[in-house]
Amino acid sequence: MDALVTTEWLANELTATDLRVVDASYFSDASRDAAAEYEAGHIPGAVFMDLGEIADLSNPLPSMLPSPEKFASRMQSLGLGDGSRIVLYDDSPLHTSARAWWMLRTFGAHDVAILDGGIAKWKAEGRALATGKESLRHRHFTVWADDKGVRTLDQMKANLDSAAEQVVDARSAARFTGEEPDPRPATHAGHIPGSKNLHYATLFNADGTWKSPDDLKAAFDAAGIDLSKPVVATCGSGITAGVLVFAAHLLGNDAALYDGSWSEWGADRTTPKAMGAA
Structure with missing residues (x-):
């Protein structure tokens, strides 16, 4: 299974017994309810992965990785198990399936893919939807x-x-230059000294599909990132950095992710901060 799969491929694979489809939509504000939207319409057989809850809720920083035990427990309850092929999608402007992809790989699942264009493309093509919740079997x-x-x-x-x-x-x-203040209280504006800026949203086409490998590479090149060398991605709270990690993966670079990201670095009074363009 490729890391990025098409709606046509998924439609043909939906009945495979080892395939698990996961809605990993997550929103940064309360204006949308990801769980409610999932129940209103999802790809048949898909389960809902609550990224807001599958985190270290004891940590004051947002969205930090949970313990391996908590993650495994949540995956088991969703029917995701060893040997599953997992396809993730979302309907979030943050493209949160990339964060879920990184989490699953961190915790030992390696046959994991993202649906190109997400459920928006699936719906636009008039494909079948299911409502309510799916019946789950622990794995x-x-x-x-x-x-x-x-x-x-x-x-x-x-x-x-x-x-x-x-x-x-x-x-x-x-946000990177510090022209716009950070939305979190007591968090400095700016960026990690020496870092480069590549806004995650620029890696997608207008219809929400990922740009071509050539265009993705051009975006990294323009940002001053050499993908033949080690890369670590950061963002506000570790969510959209996953987009850069996944894009790098498509181009053959196993980039790392700084989980605390700017919510940690920017609030820490001992860390240096840079302002302006890179």
Whole structure:
């Protein structure tokens, strides 16, 4: 299974016994209810992955990775198990299926793909939808974590001196430069010194599908990121950085993700902050 699959491919695979489809929609504000939208209409057989709850809720930072035990428990309850082929989609402007893809791979699931164009493309093509909730059967999901793709605050601080990894920031240019204040209280504006800016939204076509590999590479090149060298992605709270990680993966680069992102770095009084363009 490719990392990025088409609606046509998924329609042909829906009845496969090892395939699991997951709605990973998540919204950063309360104006939309992801669970309610899922129940109002989802791809047949799809289950809802609540990214707001599948996190370390004891951590004051938003959206931090949960423990491996919690993650495995939630996946088991959704019927996602060892040996499952998992296809993720979303209907979020944040393209949150990329965060879910990164989480699943971090916790040991490797046959994971994203549906190109999400449910919006599925609906636009007039394909079947289901409503309500799906009946779920628990499956075994092994407790496992591989942190090679996860970066911590200490590692990011060390990288300031070593410059071993290129840092690319998925936030908008105005947030990156500090022209626009951070929406979180007591959080400095600006960016990690030495980081480059590549707004996640620029990696998609107007219909929500991913841009071609050539166009994705051109976007990284224009941002000053050399994909032949190590990369770590950051953003506001670790969500849209997943878009950059997935795009890099499509281009053959196993980029890491700074989970705390600017919500951690920008609020920490001991970290240096840069303003203006990179």
